[in-house]
Amino acid sequence: MDGANWNYSDKVKEHFFHPKNILEIDEKEYNADGMGYVGSPACGDMMKIFIKVKDDRIAELKWQTFGCASAIGSTSMLSVMVTRDGGMSLDKAWKLTPEMIIDELGGLPANKIHCSVLGDKALREAIKDHFKRTGQEDRIPHDDKSRIICNCMNVTEDDIRMEVLEGVKDLKTLQERTKLGTSCGKCIDTAKILVDFYVGKYYTEEIYTGNKK
Amino acid sequence: MIYLDNSATTPLHPKVKDAIMNALDLFGNPSSMHSSGRQVRAMLEESRKDIADFFNCSPDEIIFTAGASEANNTVLKSATTCCAFCSENRGHIITSNIEHPSILNTLKCLENQHVEVTHIKVNHKGIVDPADVEAAIRPDTMMISIMYVNNEIGTIQPIQEIAEIAKKHNIPMHTDAVQAIGKIPIDLQKLPVDFLSMSGHKIYAPKGIGILFKRKTAKNICPLITGGHQENSMRAGTENTLGIIALGEAIRQAKLEMTENEMRIGKLRDRLEKGIKKNLDHVLINGDPAHRAYNITNISFMNIEGESILLRLDMHGIAVSTGSACSTGSLEPSYVITALEVDPEIAHSSIRFSLSRETTEEDIDKTIEAVTETVNFFRKMSPIV
DSSP: OOOOOOOOOHHHHHHHHSOSSBOOSOHHHHOOSEEEEEEEGGGTEEEEEEEEEETTEEEEEEEEEEOOHHHHHHHHHHHHHHHSTTOOBHHHHHTOOHHHHHHHHTOOOGGGGGGGSHHHHHHHHHHHHHHHHTTOGGGSOGGGOSOEEETTTTEEHHHHHHHHHTTOOSHHHHHHHHOTTSSSOTTHHHHHHHHHHHHHHHHHSHHHHTOOO | OEEOBTTTOOOOOHHHHHHHHHHTTOOOOTTOSSHHHHHHHHHHHHHHHHHHHHHTSOGGGEEEESOHHHHHHHHHHHHTSSSTTTSOOEEEEEEETTOOHHHHHHHHHHHTTEEEEEEEOOOTTSOOOHHHHHHHOOTTEEEEEOOSBOTTTOBBOOHHHHHHHHHHTTOOEEEEOTTTTTTSOOOTTTSOOSEEEEEGGGTTSOTTOEEEEEOTTSOOOOOSSOSSOHHHHTSOSOOOHHHHHHHHHHHHHHHHHHHHHHHHHHHHHHHHHHHHHHHOSSEEEOSOTTSBOTTEEEEEETTSOHHHHHHHHHHTTEEOEEOOGGGTTSSOOOHHHHHTTOOHHHHHTEEEEEOOTTOOHHHHHHHHHHHHHHHHHHHHTOSOO
């Protein structure tokens, strides 16, 4: 319960006390063109982002959060960044990083940076959702097709696959290496199935055991 | 500023301030034989005597330390060895899973040696079951250390029962009583603990002064700080004279004000809870409303995050604390709330309000208003319905 690091910049405070672009109506009434949702309340952070798209640009962005001051401040900032000057193109918005948001905010305390990564992650999910709704799946960058399994520690299915490829063969080792499922633990069952699946896939077929060639 | 974080620390009592001011020129070393030293020595011993009176123990059972963290370290590090540096620590210690970090982290150090620790799990209300303590006793159990009042949720542990169990089994018993002093009457002739820790700055004295009570019949302890013969050779270093004088005055005032404070502050705490519950749905009081210190309430505001609440209340001029992970810079929320085996989001949403002798009815009414505004503000932007 110690109160270390309240050193938020004036800009963070401004966005925290007067957050911009919050979705205040029912999300069904809002009719978004894309919705992204990451995190979970069990991890202490959860973010929902809604976008409206016009001419391949973000015409509007609305958001909701269960999050701390850092999450609120950075998502509010993000909502301004992608909608100003006629709206950011979807391709550019996809590449938005926490560093760019933190830069605009005038910095964040180091131990709060992990709280600020949900906004851009949710934004990519929203753009992805929009691509799917409009038949543009081919525009989803390849490396980000993987679904997130552990929201708390941000571990995707592809991360688990890679871990197995690197030699992980059980859940315990996977947890030691990725911290997956060590916060709220809700993903453990899914993760176990995936580890078993990929272990089965890679270690029973000859090509992966190195027996052939 | 409406200060409702008195479990973190308290302002100085006006009488304590006076006592410090009046003693500022008394610079003598209490170990000196000349009159300058003797004058200060007399004041220290007066403090010691009044503190002993307050606890109904003997003055030579009071050891002044820099605070409860030092007292806790001293006791635990002595528990399993004859001397902190002359032999390895071995044996078994029983504690709870909601102790202050000065207990839990000190025990972690000992676990890195050869000490085994049993952490008794509290129930969902935050109370240790004495039967669990008794069941955990082993032939090599060297100490039982259970806090009197929890600092986050205010629950009062059945210390009398646990201490009697310890006595029955002839095991040294320690209690960290930091949050109990001035709130619950403690009579050390009736409460059979061997050791008790307290800190001055939770009872309107300054930071940097506390005591370790060590019963005459208790096993010897090794000084954590070795050196001179101060404090019966149990705590070396020239005494914190101003701190000790201040602590003596704080204890005198606690004795005078205890009954009145309990009545008045308890009513204000209840008023705060009632007001918040009247204005807001989905609030949850953590801990055990039937067994807790009168000055603390710990409330979870469902669907919103604690650090946000804390900072917006700060904007309203109200100081509180939270068990949210974001307040600690880690991913883990408060281990105390988590120990109640509730959903993690309840810990992330928790706020502790701790009142003091200075809290007024007006403060409470303003707080209810500000909390209502704050919670509604964040719930409007919460994705959880």
